[in-house]
Amino acid sequence: MAGMSAPDTDTPGLAARIGHGLARWSLVIGLLLLWDILARSGSFTPFMLPSPESVAQRIWRDASNGDLPINMGLTLYRALTGFLIAALLGVGTGLLITRSAAAAWFFDPIISVGFPMPKITFLPVIVLWLGFYDTAKISMVVFDAIFPAITGTIVGIRAVEKELLWSARNLGAKEREMLWQILLPAASPQIMTGLQVSLPIALIVAIVAEMLMGGYGIGGAMQQASSMADSRGVFAGIVEIAVVGWVLVKGMSLLRRRLLMWHPEAEAPSGV
Amino acid sequence: MSEITIEGVRHLYKPARGKPVLALDDVSLEIAPREFIALLGPSGCGKSTLLYMIGGFLPVETGSIRVNGKKVEGPGPERGIVFQHFALFPWKTVKQNVLYGLERQALQRGEREARAQTFIDMVGLSGFEDAYPSQLSGGMKQRAAIARTLAIDPRILLMDEPFGALDAQTRHLMQDELLGIWRRSPKTVIFVTHDVQEAVYLAGRVAVMSARPGKIMDIVDIGLDKSDPDLQRSKAFADKVDQLWRLVRDEAIKAQQGRRPL
Numbered sequence: 459m460a461g462m463s464a465p466d467t468d469t470p471g472l473a474a475r476i477g478h479g480l481a482r483w484s485l486v487i488g489l490l491l492l493w494d495i496l497a498r499s500g501s502f503t504p505f506m507l508p509s510p511e512s513v514a515q516r517i518w519r520d521a522s523n524g525d526l527p528i529n530m531g532l533t534l535y536r537a538l539t540g541f542l543i544a545a546l547l548g549v550g551t552g553l554l555i556t557r558s559a560a561a562a563w564f565f566d567p568i569i570s571v572g573f574p575m576p577k578i579t580f581l582p583v584i585v586l587w588l589g590f591y592d593t594a595k596i597s598m599v600v601f602d603a604i605f606p607a608i609t610g611t612i613v614g615i616r617a618v619e620k621e622l623l624w625s626a627r628n629l630g631a632k633e634r635e636m637l638w639q640i641l642l643p644a645a646s647p648q649i650m651t652g653l654q655v656s657l658p659i660a661l662i663v664a665i666v667a668e669m670l671m672g673g674y675g676i677g678g679a680m681q682q683a684s685s686m687a688d689s690r691g692v693f694a695g696i697v698e699i700a701v702v703g704w705v706l707v708k709g710m711s712l713l714r715r716r717l718l719m720w721h722p723e724a725e726a727p728s729g730v
Numbered sequence: 731m732s733e734i735t736i737e738g739v740r741h742l743y744k745p746a747r748g749k750p751v752l753a754l755d756d757v758s759l760e761i762a763p764r765e766f767i768a769l770l771g772p773s774g775c776g777k778s779t780l781l782y783m784i785g786g787f788l789p790v791e792t793g794s795i796r797v798n799g800k801k802v803e804g805p806g807p808e809r810g811i812v813f814q815h816f817a818l819f820p821w822k823t824v825k826q827n828v829l830y831g832l833e834r835q836a837l838q839r840g841e842r843e844a845r846a847q848t849f850i851d852m853v854g855l856s857g858f859e860d861a862y863p864s865q866l867s868g869g870m871k872q873r874a875a876i877a878r879t880l881a882i883d884p885r886i887l888l889m890d891e892p893f894g895a896l897d898a899q900t901r902h903l904m905q906d907e908l909l910g911i912w913r914r915s916p917k918t919v920i921f922v923t924h925d926v927q928e929a930v931y932l933a934g935r936v937a938v939m940s941a942r943p944g945k946i947m948d949i950v951d952i953g954l955d956k957s958d959p960d961l962q963r964s965k966a967f968a969d970k971v972d973q974l975w976r977l978v979r980d981e982a983i984k985a986q987q988g989r990r991p992l
């Protein structure tokens with residue numbers, strides 16, 4: 459009896475779910491359709507605007523001949539390695555700054571100057587110092603992605619209520635247990651927010667660095683395609699980056715939901 | 731001999747911005763072992779501040795606080811505190827919150843679990859062991875915080891309006907539980923409250939604090955037979971409530987006007 463009326467209240471039907479999904483993606487689908495219509499309209503040459511179909515074929519070809527996996531793998535390797543280093547260093551620096559007035563005094567100027575600065579302007583210097591290879595590209599990524607991790611950590615730790623620390627001490631926590639047992643978990647929502655900003659920055663900087671320095675990687679491949687007037691190759695790169703970016707951001711947001719199950723926000727509908 | 735000796739304690743809050751606030755001025759109080767004392771006073775008079783100082787969370791800069799002759803120099807699990815705003819760990823479930831203190835004591839795993847469950851049941855949170863604080867009502871959070879502190883069995887209980895968020899019914903049940911615990915195990919309780927009835931019902935003595943800067947204005951001996959089931963309807967009870975009410979009302983009016991010079 460009860461089972462009969464349940465579907466329309468708790469779990470929406472399959473059709474409704476598909477409809478809902480389509481509505482949510484309608485802007486993305488609309489853009490793809492617009493692209494297709496414009497490409498077919500004849501007002502652009504296939505060189506200026508290759509059709510979605512031909513770009514899809516190109517992606518498929520690159521995927522099967524091994525170019526795409528190599529380029530994608532390298533780009534992801536640089537972005538994610540850089541991101542992990544930035545996350546560790548960033549959270550560490552943020553902690554140091556909140557724990558010690560001397561560290562705050564010391565790091566404040568470099569952060570205030572460094573954060574708003576377009577770090578890519580350092581690229582020529584980095585190339586001079588570190589060459590054209592992965593170290594230089596990953597350093598660029600770290601350099602850019604570290605700032606949101608630092609500020610997220612600082613904001614998170616500073617917002618921890620003193621009564622939370624007091625109650626841990628009162629229940630017998632040792633001074634050295636406070637960091638891992640109280641401060642980091644209590645600050646984790648803001649730290650996570652910082653990292654969620656860092657991750658797309660890491661991907662962007664990895665690709666831009668590849669474009670500017672050349673070599674393997676999605677950015678490098680796009681740059682090469684462009685210099686060879688291979689417009690399908692360029693568009694294929696754009697689509698690939700969009701998909702990777704979406705997967706990374708989505709993955710991070712799922713990780714957040716898992717880690718912050720306790721947080722009131724976990725009750726909210728999923729999103730970015 | 732007294733267990734807790736507070737002598738000439740003053741506390742000045744020095745906020746980073748704004749004027750310093752003198753929260754306590756020359757507070758002295760002697761509390762005997764196993765005593766149940768209530769602190770009664772208008773909002774903002776420094777009750778929480780005094781509790782924080784006894785708990786060892788705020789430094790004692792002027793005057794002294796001694797527990798069994800030893801100067802208080804920091805927090806310790808023998809002085810368990812229930813914070814006014816609960817201070818539960820939001821990333822831990824009710825059960826994990828209650829276990830936190832127990833995990834720091836020399837107990838077998840099974841013993842810890844059983845103890846945690848006993849106190850969760852006692853405060854009426856059975857069935858909510860795995861809920862996170864964000865999923866609880868204010869009163870439920872408060873009861874979880876009480877269970878967490880009672881579980882570590884502190885010799886001294888510092889309670890900051892521990893029943894403030896509870897409905898009248900639950901409040902009564904919790905008051906009786908607390909009295910039961912206090913009778914069964916040798917504990918000294920310092921109980922902060924706004925509620926005159928509650929102070930008279932629970933405490934042996936009631937210290938009435940003045941409006942800010944807080945001082946101990948009066949100490950009233952209650953001297954009622956707490957085991958009398960009709961206590962709350964007796965004439966003696968009503969008289970004590972009335973006597974305290976008058977003392978508190980004058981201070982509350984002063985606190986409202988808020989124009990006492992520093």
Ligand SMILES: Nc1ncnc2c1ncn2[C@@H]1O[C@H](COP(=O)(O)OP(=O)(O)OP(=O)(O)O)[C@@H](O)[C@H]1O
Nearest residue numbers: 743745751753772773774775776777778779780942
């Ligand atoms: N961190 C702080 N910085 C500055 N002033 C403070 C701070 N905490 C409390 N005060 C001031 O100290 C006074 C006493 O505060 P306290 O919290 O001890 O009052 P209380 O008696 O517990 O009040 P209530 O019954 O409302 O909880 C208040 O007037 C408040 O303005």
Ligand SMILES: [Mg+2]
Nearest residue numbers: 777778814890
């Ligand atoms: Mg208070």
